[in-house]
Amino acid sequence: MNNHWQSVPLGNVLTERREKPSDEKLATGAIRVVSKISFNDGRIQLREDGETKTGMILIRPGDLVVSGINAAKGAIAIYGKDKMEPIAATIHYGSYIPNEGKVDAKYLWWLLRSNTFRDLLNQFVPGGIKTELKAKRLLPIPVPLPDPPEQKRIVARIESLAAKIEEGSRIRYQVTEKVDAVFSAQNERTISNLYERYDKAPLIDLVDQERGISYGVVLTGQPNEEGIPTLRAGDLQQFRVLTTSVKRIDPGIEVKYLRTRLRGNELLLRIRGGLGEVAVCPPEMISGNVSREIAVIPFTERINPTYGMYALSAPYNQGRMTAHIRGTSYVGINLKDVRNLTIPVPKMPEQLEVVRHLDGLRMQVDRMKKLQTETAAELEALLPSILDKAFKGGL
Incomplete structure (x- = not known):
């Protein structure tokens, strides 16, 4: 800290607001309630309703609002002076009135969201940043405070x-x-360009007919550390299969889905939970399986799997899949529509x-x-x- 700056307890420049909102105004929505304060930018987000099962505090324009639980993560806000009405928050927040003659509210806002303040929490508050930051713990903390012009x-x-x-x-x-x-x-x-130059064929005509095109395990059950690795929707991202946190499932469940048991080099298509992601099955997933969010497309020797991946990822085919989306709460594309998707079939060298x-x-x-x-x-x-x-x- 600059040797010319004072170290001042926050209680010298902040006063806790101890007002409570009226139950009637909360019930009618005349006073909105804080939902949360963003960690990144300190923005206050408000609830749609005023229902609460805990005590409430009142926040007036110009107040500094501190989340007692998440202050160390940056959940600190200034409720703007331009606001016309007060708002409310649960008792897990604190509302403080800055002494404008001594402190710039923005200076405090930046300070309380800094590593400097986190260090002070660890130094002066029992339990450090893990302790809920009530007024009795916050206000005695000494902070660096230059004169108001320097603060600005x-x-x-x-x-x-x-x-x-x-x-x-x-x-x-x-x-x-x-x-x-x-x-x-x-x-x-x-x-x-390939669509214009070559014949097209539906995917169902280009795959191993014994296996067809199928989706995987419907109910994967509880994780089993000794079980079969089974890919889920989130494991397919940007032409890659993420294998670092693959769920393992009971072998007794997986054995019912032999058609989708992986042999390597199948094309995997996400058909639910984020439509259209494609990737080629890597060697480390051989003998694994997939969940119902993923369709397994086992091409024959006529189609290079990576070529098929690029063909299905082209915006034209992504648009065709989007056009066949079904469902409301669980959106996806039917296997029948997947089987009927066509791709151009050039010779293998091309x-x-x-x-x-x-x-x-x-x-x-x-x-x-x-x-x-x-x-x-x-x-x-x-x-x-x-x-x-x-x-x-x-x-």
Whole structure:
């Protein structure tokens, strides 16, 4: 901390508001109730109803609102002075009136969401960040407090840098979206060209007829550490099978689904729980199985599985699948519609050329996305570093 700054108990600059909302106004919705405070940006989200089974506190415009349970995670907000009506929250929140002559509310908001304050919690509160932060624990905590003009300067500097970080994150997100769009467009052009040049065939005519196209285990039951690894909807993502947390199920359940028992290199298509994700079964899933959210497509030697993956992932075929969506509470595509999907059937050398081309492009996309992910981590680490520097007087 800057040697010229005072260390001041929060109780010197904050006063706990002890008002309670009226039951009538809660019941009629005249006073809205806090649902939660966002960890990332400290925004207050309000409930649609005013029902509650616990005591309530009142929050007025300009108050600093602190979640007693999640303060250390960033659940701290300022209820804006521009608001016309008070709101309410459960007694697991605290509402505090800043002393405007001594403290800038925004300064406190940034401070209480910083690692500097988390360190103070661990130092001055029994149980540290795991303890519910009631007023009797919060208000005695000493915090670094420069004079009001310096507080405002620090806030302005933090907000300027935070805006630049947010802009960097927005650009990073846009780049990631554009990279995905470039691959999708190239995939579409490649597959569309093949539709124009070659005969098409329904998927059902291109698979092992003994196995057909089927979905897997309907009720997977309780996990069994010694059981059969069984892929679920979330295990298929962006042309990959994620095998790090695959559920294992009772062999007595799995044995009833021999048609979908995996032999390797089948095409896997998510038909429920997020339609359209495709991936080729990897070697480590041989002798495993799939749940009902996934259709197993065991191509014959006429079709390279990775070629089939790219053909079904092209926007044209994704659109055809979307057009056949059924259901309301459990949305998906019927196997009959999957079996009738058609793909072009070029000779194997051309299929392999398509795979070579799109694999190469996807590798470039993956490299760019990895770089963007690393950049995102760096951006996320910037703001905590800035806050740490700010509240030590180095900004």
